[in-house]
Amino acid sequence: MANIKLDIFRFDEATDTIPHRDVVEVDIPETITVLDALEHAKAEVDGSISFRRSCRSAICGSCSMNINGVTSLACKTNCKDVMDEDGSIQVDPMPNFQPMKDLVVHMDPFWDKYARLKPYLQPKDKDSDHERERRVSPDDMKKLVDVANCIMCATCYALCPVVSVDPAFAGPAAIAYAYRFIEDVRDSKRDERIAQISEDYLWLCAHCYACSYCPKHVDPNWRIVDVKRAAIKDRVLMNERGPRHALVVAKTIKQTGMLAETEVIQGTIGRFNIKGLVKITFLGAALGMRMALKGKMPPPFIKPIPKVDEVRTIFESLEVPVS
Ligand code: SF4
Numbered sequence: 611m612a613n614i615k616l617d618i619f620r621f622d623e624a625t626d627t628i629p630h631r632d633v634v635e636v637d638i639p640e641t642i643t644v645l646d647a648l649e650h651a652k653a654e655v656d657g658s659i660s661f662r663r664s665c666r667s668a669i670c671g672s673c674s675m676n677i678n679g680v681t682s683l684a685c686k687t688n689c690k691d692v693m694d695e696d697g698s699i700q701v702d703p704m705p706n707f708q709p710m711k712d713l714v715v716h717m718d719p720f721w722d723k724y725a726r727l728k729p730y731l732q733p734k735d736k737d738s739d740h741e742r743e744r745r746v747s748p749d750d751m752k753k754l755v756d757v758a759n760c761i762m763c764a765t766c767y768a769l770c771p772v773v774s775v776d777p778a779f780a781g782p783a784a785i786a787y788a789y790r791f792i793e794d795v796r797d798s799k800r801d802e803r804i805a806q807i808s809e810d811y812l813w814l815c816a817h818c819y820a821c822s823y824c825p826k827h828v829d830p831n832w833r834i835v836d837v838k839r840a841a842i843k844d845r846v847l848m849n850e851r852g853p854r855h856a857l858v859v860a861k862t863i864k865q866t867g868m869l870a871e872t873e874v875i876q877g878t879i880g881r882f883n884i885k886g887l888v889k890i891t892f893l894g895a896a897l898g899m900r901m902a903l904k905g906k907m908p909p910p911f912i913k914p915i916p917k918v919d920e921v922r923t924i925f926e927s928l929e930v931p932v933s
């Protein structure tokens with residue numbers, strides 16, 4: 611048995627203006643999960659502690675919370691793996707969400723972004739065209755299996771730094787789920803789905819890999835790469851800044867081995883977008899001045915680095931599309 615001290619974030623939006631913390635001690639085997647420790651604390655010490663849970667088996671996606679600063683499923687996290695030497699475990703609500711009561715958060719922004727995707731099959735043909743189900747080949751199904759494991763726990767969303775600075779960003783789970791239908795051979799709305807997720811700021815993803823920490827190994831970061839690739843390959847919304855930016859970055863690195871920032875700005879805004887270029891010139895003037903003073907102004911023309919062929923070989927092996 612171990613003496614576990616659960617240091618719990620407490621807040622009730624109905625009565626509190628600021629949160630406080632309670633330390634609740636429970637004597638339980640250290641091999642049990644953080645969720646079981648919370649259940650014990652609620653049953654034996656303080657019945658008002660609030661948290662979401664259902665399956666206790668990493669299936670329902672309800673119990674995601676911040677445990678010692680890392681968002682994870684409480685039912686998949688053993689106390690012995692996270693407790694400090696004195697048995698303390700800090701539990702907080704998921705970041706990037708508004709707390710409602712203790713560890714329960716308002717999930718509406720997460721569900722709203724998911725709902726915008728129309729996350730259901732919109733088939734190419736009628737049900738009556740099929741005697742039984744719509745069959746999919748094992749090869750076509752392989753692409754969807756991992757992402758179909760998503761349990762909508764929002765762990766990735768809570769971990770995403772772009773969501774924290776720009777709440778309009780669809781977030782990793784929604785984009786991964788968009789991929790699930792974009793790549794479904796039975797679906798009829800591939801282009802519309804790509805356009806929708808682009809509109810929901812797909813291109814803001816910074817590929818920081820934070821969302822790779824997914825309890826179900828969906829790894830949304832790579833599904834986001836796949837959706838961006840699909841948008842470029844299918845040439846959907848090629849007049850938008852996102853795909854143009856991705857292509858011009860790839861192009862300048864392939865040409866010179868370096869990021870040609872001046873060309874990237876022009877290529878992203880659009881060479882013939884005079885209004886946009888004038889605006890960025892004014893906005894960038896102060897920044898440009900500061901960069902020039904610090905000797906960090908990028909040169910207008912960049913010579914290829916000595917081993918640029920090696921960079922080009924990497925691009926070719928990855929089959930990166932460069933316009
Ligand atoms: S992608 Fe992973 S972390 Fe994100 S909601 Fe789905 S299961 Fe949870």
Ligand code: SF4
Binds near residue numbers: 772818820830834
């Ligand atoms: S890879 Fe993209 S979606 Fe994932 S956490 Fe980073 S910024 Fe967010």
Ligand code: FES
Binds near residue numbers: 669
């Ligand atoms: S209780 Fe269902 S995922 Fe943790």
